[in-house]
Amino acid sequence: MLDTGLVLYSGAFGLILIGIAGIVLSSHLVRIIFGVALLEAGANLLLLLATWHEGAAAPIIVAGRVPDRMADPVPQALVLTAIVIGVGILALALSLALRVQRAYGTLDMHEVRRRMEQDIAGEAGIDLPSSSHAPAAVQTARQEGGA
Amino acid sequence: MQRLSSALFLLGLGLLIAAIFRGMEFGTAAPIVGQAINSAAAEQVGAANFVTAVVLGYRGFDTLLELTILFTAATAGGLVLGKRSPTAKRDPDAGFILQAGADLLFPLLVIVGLYIILHGHLTPGGGFQGGVILASAFFIPILARPGTRMSHAAVSTIEGLAGASFIFIGLLAMFGGEAFLTPLMDRGELGALLSAGSLPLLYLAVGLKVGSELAGLLTHLSESEAVD
Amino acid sequence: MQWLVLVIVVVMLTSAVAVLLLNDFLAALAALSVVSLGLSVLFVILRAPDVAMTEAAIGAGLSSLLFALALRRLGLWRRRGQ
Amino acid sequence: MNQLALLVALPLITAFLLPVVNRVSTLAARWVGPLVLLLTSAIGISLWPQLGDSAVAVELGGFRPPLGISLYADRMALLFALATSIGTLLLWPSRGEEWLRQSTLALILAASGSGLALSGDLFNIYVFYELVAVVSYGLIAARSSAGSFAATLRYLIVSSFGAALALTGIALVYQATGTLNLAQLSRLAPTHLNNLQGLSAFVLMLIGFGVKAELFPVNTWVPEVYATAPTRVSGLLAGVVSKLALLIIVRLLVLVFNQPEALTVMLVLGMLGVVTGELAAWRARDFNRMIAYSSIGQLGIMFIAFSIPGEAGVFAGLAVALHHLVVKPAMFLLAERWQGSLHRLAGAARTSPLGAALFVLLALSLIGVPPLPGFWAKLLVMVNLMAQENTLYMAGAWVIMGGAALEANYLFRVASSFYHRSDEQSSPAAHRTRDLATASLLGAGLLAGAVLIMPLADEIEGIASQAASKNRYVQTVNPEVLP
Structure with a gap:
C-alpha cells in the first residue's frame, strides 16, 4: 500500500536536498540561484505539509455550506507569504548577477570571488599573492554557457 | 579544498535531514491554532475564505511586512541597476500580431486582475494573485513595444500610496483605541461581496502595491542594457 | 489520487535534478517551471487553492519571466553550439 | 502600550x-x-x-x-x-x-x-529577518562598485540559503506543535520538542538566523561585505543587526529549546568562531578586514557566553553584546578614512590625533583592559564559564583567553604604528567632523560606562533576569489554552 504522506514528505525533503546540493556544489551563479529557488520550493512544501491530513476540505465556505473537516489555513497563509518573499529576493539576486557579469565578464563563482578579492586588495593598496589561486584561464574554461 | 569542505558540509546536512525524516511521525500533528481559527474566523473576521481571514486578519502584520519586502527589493533593484544610458541598444519591436494581441489583452487582464483582488475574501485568489495579473497587464505592452517607457513616477506614486493606505487603515483602528491592524467596519453577511469589513479595501491596497512593485521590478530588469 | 501524487513527486524530483545537470540554461529554466507547475498541482490536491494559484502565477509564471529576462540580458539565451 | x-x-x-x-x-x-x-x-x-x-x-x-x-x-x-x-x-x-x-x-x-x-511569533520573526536581509543588500550595494555588487550577491546567496533552512526549521516546529506563538511554544516545548526533531529544528534555525549573527560556518560573507560596503552600513550591520539576530537565538533558547544539547552546539560553534575570527584578524593586512574578522571573534564570545545555562549566561552574554554594540560602530566610523593597508596608517596620529586616541581607547576596551567596560564583560563571561566545572566550558574559557592575547597583539601593532613617525610616507587623511563627532560620542559613552560600572551592571543584571524568565514571558503574553 502506498502511503501518500510518505511520498509527499519525500518530495519535500528531496527538493530541499537537491536545492542545497545545487547551492553548495555549483559554481555558476545562475545555477546557484536555481538551487535557491528549488530549496525554497521544498521548504514551502514542507511547511504546507506540516499539519496536513488526508480528506480535509479547502478552508473556504462556499454558499454557506461549512465542511466537517477543513484544512489548516495557517500554513497556507504562511506559504503564500513565503512565495511572495521568494520572488522579491529572486529579482534582486538576478539584478545583482547582471551587474556582476557586466563588471567582471563572468558568472563563475570562484572567478567572481577572485576578481572581488583583487578589487578589495587593490583599493586597500596590498598586492595579493596570486599563487594561491587557480590561473584565470582554467577558471574561464570551466564556466558554462559563456558570456 | 573548498569543494571538499562543501561536500562535507552537504554530507552533514544530508545526514541531519535524513535523521529528521526517519524520526518524524507523519500526519499526527494537531492543528490546534488552525482548528480554532476555522471555527472562529466566520464570526471574528467575516471572510468566507479563511486563508484570506488569516492573511489579512490574524496575520495581517506578516502581509504588511511582505509588501515592505517587495518594496525594498524594488528600491534596491533600482539602486543596483541604476539608470539606463540613453545610447544603449533597445530590443527590436515585436511583430504586429503580438502588438495587436497586447492591446487586446491589456483591458482584459486589468479587469480579471481587479476581479480576483476584489473577490479575495470569498473565493480563492486575492491581492497577490490579482496583483501579479495587474503587473503582467502593464508589462506585456512593454514587451510588445520595447521603445515605450513606463512612467516610473506614476508607478512609484501608486506603490507609495497603496502601501501607506494599508498602514493608515491599521492606524485608524489605533486612533479608535484598538490594536494596530484591527479589522474595521461592519462584518456584513458571510459570503456577500460587501462583507468582511475593511478586508476588501486592504486587499485592494495589497493588489495595487504588489502589481506596481512587480511591474517596476520587471521593467527595471528589461530596461537594463542588452548584452548582445 | 495516490498514484497521481506519486507521479507528480517523481516528475518534480527528476526535473529538479535536471535543473542542476542540464547544460543549456533555457532547458534548465523549463525544468524549473515544471517543478513549479508540479508543486502547484500538488497544492490543489492538498486542498490549498489559494497557494496553488499563487504558485502558478508567481512561481511558474512571474519567476520564469524574471529568469528569462535575466538570461537574455546575461547572454545565456541561446542553445549550445549556436 | x-x-x-x-x-x-x-x-x-x-x-x-x-x-x-x-x-x-x-x-x-x-x-x-x-x-x-x-x-x-x-x-x-x-x-x-x-x-x-x-x-x-x-x-x-x-x-x-x-x-x-x-x-x-x-x-x-x-x-x-x-x-x-x-x-x-x-x-x-x-x-x-x-x-x-x-x-x-x-x-x-x-x-x-x-x-x-x-x-x-516564530513566522513573523522569519519575515522580519528576511526584511532586514533585503534592506541590508540594498544598503551594501549602494556603494555601486563592482566589488560591492559581487559581495552583496555572495551575501544574498548565503543569507537566502540560511533563511530557507530557518523556514525548514519553522516547518518542523509547526509540524510538532501546531502553533507559532513563542509563549504557547514555550508551554508545549517540554512535551513536544524535547526530542531529535526539536533539536534538529533548533540547529536549522541556529544556522539560518546565525548568518546575520556571524555564526561560524555561515560567516564567509563578513570580510567581503565589511570591506566593500559603505562604512556606516558596516557599522550598523556589525553593531546592531548582528545583535538582533543573536537576540532571536537567545529568545528561542530560553523559551523553546531549553535542552543541554542545544547549548553544546552553540558553545562549540562559538569557540570555532573565536578561533577562526581572531586568527584571520591577526593575519589581516587592511584595516576594514581586521575589524571585520575581529567582529566574528567577538560574536563568537557572545555565543559562548549565551551557551552558559540559566540567568548567568544571559547576563554575561548581554554584557558582552552591549559593549560590542557601542565599540564596533565607532571602530567602523574611524575606518571611513583609514580603509586600506595597515602600512598606510603609520603616523595617523599626526593628522587625526583625536581619532587615534579614540582607537586606542576602543582597542583597550575590546581587549579587556581594566577598568574599561570590556574588561568587566569578559571577566563576567570567564567567571561563569569556570563555574560550570565542565571540560567543554573550561575549553571555552581558554579559547577566549587565547583570543584576547591575539587581539592584544594585532590591535597594539596597529595602535603603535599610529604614533610611529616616518617622514617619507604620507599620512592618511583626517576624519570628517561628523564621523569623528559620532565616534567620540560612542567613546564618551564607553568612558561613562567605566565610571558608572556598578549601577550599570545592576541594571543589566535586572534586564537579564527579566529576559531569562520563561514564566514571565508566558504569563505576560498569556495565550489562550486550546483543546
Missing part, C-alpha cells in the same frame, strides 16, 4: 511615502526621515520607565494569541529596538547621489530591526 506598534508602523509609512514627498518638496524629504526616527526613539524612551520590572504584550489586530500575532516587550527587547532606531539615526546615510533610496532603506531598517526585537 499600543504605541509599541508605532515603532514599526511610523518608519514604514514614512518610507513608503518618501518618494511621493520628494516629488512635492526635496527639503521635506531630507528631514522627515531623521525626524520620524527621533520621534520613534522618543516613544521608545517614554515606554522605558513604564516597563519597570514588568513586561508588556500587544495583540496585533485585536486577536488573542495564539490566533493572532503578538508583540512582546521586556526591557531587553525595548533596549535593542531603541538601539536600532538610535543607531540608524547616528549612522544616517550621508547625502550622496542616491540619498533618497538610501534614506528609504535606512527607515525600513529601523522599522524592521525594532520589529525583529519585539516580535513574539
Whole structure:
C-alpha cells in the first residue's frame, strides 16, 4: 500500500536536498540561484505539509455550506507569504548577477570571488599573492554557457 | 579544498535531514491554532475564505511586512541597476500580431486582475494573485513595444500610496483605541461581496502595491542594457 | 489520487535534478517551471487553492519571466553550439 | 502600550511615502526621515520607565494569541529596538547621489530591526529577518562598485540559503506543535520538542538566523561585505543587526529549546568562531578586514557566553553584546578614512590625533583592559564559564583567553604604528567632523560606562533576569489554552 504522506514528505525533503546540493556544489551563479529557488520550493512544501491530513476540505465556505473537516489555513497563509518573499529576493539576486557579469565578464563563482578579492586588495593598496589561486584561464574554461 | 569542505558540509546536512525524516511521525500533528481559527474566523473576521481571514486578519502584520519586502527589493533593484544610458541598444519591436494581441489583452487582464483582488475574501485568489495579473497587464505592452517607457513616477506614486493606505487603515483602528491592524467596519453577511469589513479595501491596497512593485521590478530588469 | 501524487513527486524530483545537470540554461529554466507547475498541482490536491494559484502565477509564471529576462540580458539565451 | 506598534508602523509609512514627498518638496524629504526616527526613539524612551520590572504584550489586530500575532516587550527587547532606531539615526546615510533610496532603506531598517526585537511569533520573526536581509543588500550595494555588487550577491546567496533552512526549521516546529506563538511554544516545548526533531529544528534555525549573527560556518560573507560596503552600513550591520539576530537565538533558547544539547552546539560553534575570527584578524593586512574578522571573534564570545545555562549566561552574554554594540560602530566610523593597508596608517596620529586616541581607547576596551567596560564583560563571561566545572566550558574559557592575547597583539601593532613617525610616507587623511563627532560620542559613552560600572551592571543584571524568565514571558503574553 502506498502511503501518500510518505511520498509527499519525500518530495519535500528531496527538493530541499537537491536545492542545497545545487547551492553548495555549483559554481555558476545562475545555477546557484536555481538551487535557491528549488530549496525554497521544498521548504514551502514542507511547511504546507506540516499539519496536513488526508480528506480535509479547502478552508473556504462556499454558499454557506461549512465542511466537517477543513484544512489548516495557517500554513497556507504562511506559504503564500513565503512565495511572495521568494520572488522579491529572486529579482534582486538576478539584478545583482547582471551587474556582476557586466563588471567582471563572468558568472563563475570562484572567478567572481577572485576578481572581488583583487578589487578589495587593490583599493586597500596590498598586492595579493596570486599563487594561491587557480590561473584565470582554467577558471574561464570551466564556466558554462559563456558570456 | 573548498569543494571538499562543501561536500562535507552537504554530507552533514544530508545526514541531519535524513535523521529528521526517519524520526518524524507523519500526519499526527494537531492543528490546534488552525482548528480554532476555522471555527472562529466566520464570526471574528467575516471572510468566507479563511486563508484570506488569516492573511489579512490574524496575520495581517506578516502581509504588511511582505509588501515592505517587495518594496525594498524594488528600491534596491533600482539602486543596483541604476539608470539606463540613453545610447544603449533597445530590443527590436515585436511583430504586429503580438502588438495587436497586447492591446487586446491589456483591458482584459486589468479587469480579471481587479476581479480576483476584489473577490479575495470569498473565493480563492486575492491581492497577490490579482496583483501579479495587474503587473503582467502593464508589462506585456512593454514587451510588445520595447521603445515605450513606463512612467516610473506614476508607478512609484501608486506603490507609495497603496502601501501607506494599508498602514493608515491599521492606524485608524489605533486612533479608535484598538490594536494596530484591527479589522474595521461592519462584518456584513458571510459570503456577500460587501462583507468582511475593511478586508476588501486592504486587499485592494495589497493588489495595487504588489502589481506596481512587480511591474517596476520587471521593467527595471528589461530596461537594463542588452548584452548582445 | 495516490498514484497521481506519486507521479507528480517523481516528475518534480527528476526535473529538479535536471535543473542542476542540464547544460543549456533555457532547458534548465523549463525544468524549473515544471517543478513549479508540479508543486502547484500538488497544492490543489492538498486542498490549498489559494497557494496553488499563487504558485502558478508567481512561481511558474512571474519567476520564469524574471529568469528569462535575466538570461537574455546575461547572454545565456541561446542553445549550445549556436 | 499600543504605541509599541508605532515603532514599526511610523518608519514604514514614512518610507513608503518618501518618494511621493520628494516629488512635492526635496527639503521635506531630507528631514522627515531623521525626524520620524527621533520621534520613534522618543516613544521608545517614554515606554522605558513604564516597563519597570514588568513586561508588556500587544495583540496585533485585536486577536488573542495564539490566533493572532503578538508583540512582546521586556526591557531587553525595548533596549535593542531603541538601539536600532538610535543607531540608524547616528549612522544616517550621508547625502550622496542616491540619498533618497538610501534614506528609504535606512527607515525600513529601523522599522524592521525594532520589529525583529519585539516580535513574539516564530513566522513573523522569519519575515522580519528576511526584511532586514533585503534592506541590508540594498544598503551594501549602494556603494555601486563592482566589488560591492559581487559581495552583496555572495551575501544574498548565503543569507537566502540560511533563511530557507530557518523556514525548514519553522516547518518542523509547526509540524510538532501546531502553533507559532513563542509563549504557547514555550508551554508545549517540554512535551513536544524535547526530542531529535526539536533539536534538529533548533540547529536549522541556529544556522539560518546565525548568518546575520556571524555564526561560524555561515560567516564567509563578513570580510567581503565589511570591506566593500559603505562604512556606516558596516557599522550598523556589525553593531546592531548582528545583535538582533543573536537576540532571536537567545529568545528561542530560553523559551523553546531549553535542552543541554542545544547549548553544546552553540558553545562549540562559538569557540570555532573565536578561533577562526581572531586568527584571520591577526593575519589581516587592511584595516576594514581586521575589524571585520575581529567582529566574528567577538560574536563568537557572545555565543559562548549565551551557551552558559540559566540567568548567568544571559547576563554575561548581554554584557558582552552591549559593549560590542557601542565599540564596533565607532571602530567602523574611524575606518571611513583609514580603509586600506595597515602600512598606510603609520603616523595617523599626526593628522587625526583625536581619532587615534579614540582607537586606542576602543582597542583597550575590546581587549579587556581594566577598568574599561570590556574588561568587566569578559571577566563576567570567564567567571561563569569556570563555574560550570565542565571540560567543554573550561575549553571555552581558554579559547577566549587565547583570543584576547591575539587581539592584544594585532590591535597594539596597529595602535603603535599610529604614533610611529616616518617622514617619507604620507599620512592618511583626517576624519570628517561628523564621523569623528559620532565616534567620540560612542567613546564618551564607553568612558561613562567605566565610571558608572556598578549601577550599570545592576541594571543589566535586572534586564537579564527579566529576559531569562520563561514564566514571565508566558504569563505576560498569556495565550489562550486550546483543546
